[in-house]
Amino acid sequence: MAAAAPAEAYAGLKTELEEIASLSGIEGLLHWDQASMMPPGAQELRGKQMAALAGVVHARKTSVKLGELIAACGGAEADAAALGEGACEFDAANVRRAHEDYRRASRVPAEMAKREAELSAAGYAAWMKAREENDWPTFSPILKEWIALVRERCALVWPELPAYDAALSDYERGLTKERLDEIFPPIRDAVSALVSEVYAAAEEKGGPVALGARASVLAGEFDADKQAALSKEVALAMGFDEKFGRLDVSAHPFTGGAGPQDTRMTTRYKSEDLSEGLTGTIHETGHALYEQGRNAKYTGQPVSAAHSMGIHESQSLLWERMVALSPQFSEFLLPKLAASFGSHFDGVTPEQLHASFNLVKRPSLIRVEADELTYPLHVILRYELECGLMDGSIEVDDLPKLWNEKMEAMLGCVPESDSKGVLQDVHWSAGAIGYFPTYLLGAAYACQIFDYARSQLPGLEEELVKGEFSRLREWLRTNVHELGSKFDTADELLIAVTGEPLKPDAFIGYLTTKYRALYGLS
């Protein structure tokens, strides 16, 4: 009898969770529609629709009924054996995920949620104004309020954790500052030194070896429709399934929708730059494949959802960087570019195309425009600053000065204004503290996962040259996508996938080998 109660409760819990997922999926569709289809005049109405639906979803996510079902299933201590016949580790993890989500939603009082919503709105307005007018004091009071509010929320939801660990866990389950301090400093030191070497070599030689002083072959004038057609061809070759998704255009590319059966990605194309649209589509396709690859046995259940922001990013970056920015992909792509854009690619070599995809920018001031090599330093800079803000060792008022000092030290450049420095990102204006690390974690996960995949898939490089992506995709599906949120930490997932927890080695090794070769460093 002791086991029967959780089994019955678990059946009820799954039904409730699937219904909540259905309603949340509608939120995803509304968001997609707003970005890609909605007529401009519907903005105000859409705000009301989203608010009404968010209220409904929040009520369901914090209902007494849901809490009781989760508790009856064992909550954080759920045991697979008790959850009914055929239940396995996925089911126990499913209850744990439900428990965490419930805790996160139900421990924040309505009054605090309201303050957060108001501070987000005020924060966005203040950030826009501060950035436009290059005036840090317009924004700094907001950030001070956010630090206090995030600390307060963390103490309510995860009182057993240090505040910054609790903040991290909203984006990367189970991640700690201790772990980041094992990963990020070696990356910072290695990459910062490598950037200096690359800059010196570029100065000496004019650019990467294959190009010299020649401009990127990806700059020019390229018909957007042809770009879109080629990008879609690549997305479909990667395995994006249009039966269960769409690819459209929006101002800010993203992948969303309503999960594996209805994955909607958007991208954009610039006529003067062939790189952004194509790599952007490949990036989003990586996200989309993760969504479409969810474990079908747990449709609508939290255990089937993405493990974390960082793991989601690892799937987009694996395809964008390990695949699209590889020399093999340039070999595959060049004839297609020549077919689409004619004489522009006359006489261009695969090496030149590859070098053009991988140009290191100098100076690298803006994170979202940064290349693959300098990007990690932008993340680490923000990480170091927000850690200090959260533990009180850094004052908000000192941030602009510290920002510029760190830029100088890591990247050898200083922004001409706070607008292009400490005010460049929107994240902190919305209280998203602990978010930035996931970008770099994603890149590091991607390297380690791809390294292991390559070891398991002999001949993979030759397949990439031919544009054959199916073995890699299926490997990722089985070894990453279908595992969903089974594990309590990304390290556990990495151990399951690659045999080891995350280490900085693969990422540092990848960047070092690649950029030494590209820039002819000895």
Place this chain on the structure above:
Amino acid sequence: MAAAAPAEAYAGLKTELEEIASLSGIEGLLHWDQASMMPPGAQELRGKQMAALAGVVHARKTSVKLGELIAACGGAEADAAALGEGACEFDAANVRRAHEDYRRASRVPAEMAKREAELSAAGYAAWMKAREENDWPTFSPILKEWIALVRERCALVWPELPAYDAALSDYERGLTKERLDEIFPPIRDAVSALVSEVYAAAEEKGGPVALGARASVLAGEFDADKQAALSKEVALAMGFDEKFGRLDVSAHPFTGGAGPQDTRMTTRYKSEDLSEGLTGTIHETGHALYEQGRNAKYTGQPVSAAHSMGIHESQSLLWERMVALSPQFSEFLLPKLAASFGSHFDGVTPEQLHASFNLVKRPSLIRVEADELTYPLHVILRYELECGLMDGSIEVDDLPKLWNEKMEAMLGCVPESDSKGVLQDVHWSAGAIGYFPTYLLGAAYACQIFDYARSQLPGLEEELVKGEFSRLREWLRTNVHELGSKFDTADELLIAVTGEPLKPDAFIGYLTTKYRALYGLS
């Protein structure tokens, strides 16, 4: 003090109604998305999403809180003076509409709603099978169940009304069989006689005077993209506002979305037939203008919504028939057709184009393919049969025989099979009894409203020749669209708009004059 309570309740009621409207609007968007954008594999998930949201909306529409607010505002006896400062007849009507909607939703027990949903699903499957296999007994048991169930629901929701009047009121507020029996029989007799005369004239002369034996100039091979571009040009000229709406393609054209700020219409184009796509777009634009023209002072309130199915149809048919099928519109359109489709229109006269738009079909067996002249008889036939089914004077088993007899009597033809006769429409399979009359009412309303509009807008015909639609649109906006659901019956609305309740005269006069001229009857 007596007046203060309703005023306070009314403020709360409006907030609650607007939130329900926001959630219902999401249902409209999901429906649009399903028809026009959704990837095919998302069908099952979409069903779950719609069901989850429908559950949420139903709970809100039947909540005790809502019922109490409506009652505190006076319910069916709401008085404007009591609803607070500035409240007017619209506000009193708003409460009445809320009261009716609440009654309709809350008086149907969950068990009955479940039976209806199940019978709809079973009914659709049985109807498809019966039609495919030309086997009436496959479908007839479903119809028997529906008759019983509709009677039962009507008795619960509107116990004070005869069953068929109650059924009608679901589609056309305040409509009675008594009123229909004043309108439909004169139309039946006049149109049936006119059809006979037209058939005789067509036999004698080969077709309408302007064409003789020549085929329709609207048949041929027409590029669908060019059709779409031209149709959109006309929709925009009519005043469809893309800032607050979209026009897309779907298999079954409709107008939906989420009200005046987000009106989504869809249409389709056939390469072999220029008429359907163009008149279909104009038809949907008529619906869309009604939606976009709702009273902005009552956004999200039921009083701003369409009066009824019939009045909605009047707005689509006014533009489709009174405008697009007029000789003036053919004059306007011909040069545009020639510009889009070149030599096909060489030597074609406006009269020939007009005659092609208005060909009377013989035989006219299928309602949805029927022309404007024979269409009313299809509706009246169904009306007479469903009245008999509801009052018990007709047995379901006798329906095929009676169908064919009425076809013979009214339209001079008998379908070769029940599939093309009594089984042709989906409506009854979903229990939609009382729906068919609204199609014909819409046409009759449209004639009477347009007649009056013309009397108020001297020079309107000349404007139509020039493709100037703005005066007519603005007149409709002020005199029809913005009145929304202010009135308890369509007759009251017609009196407000045209000075008279609905009469059959305008419609009969319109058809008689038009088709006597087209077919050269003395």
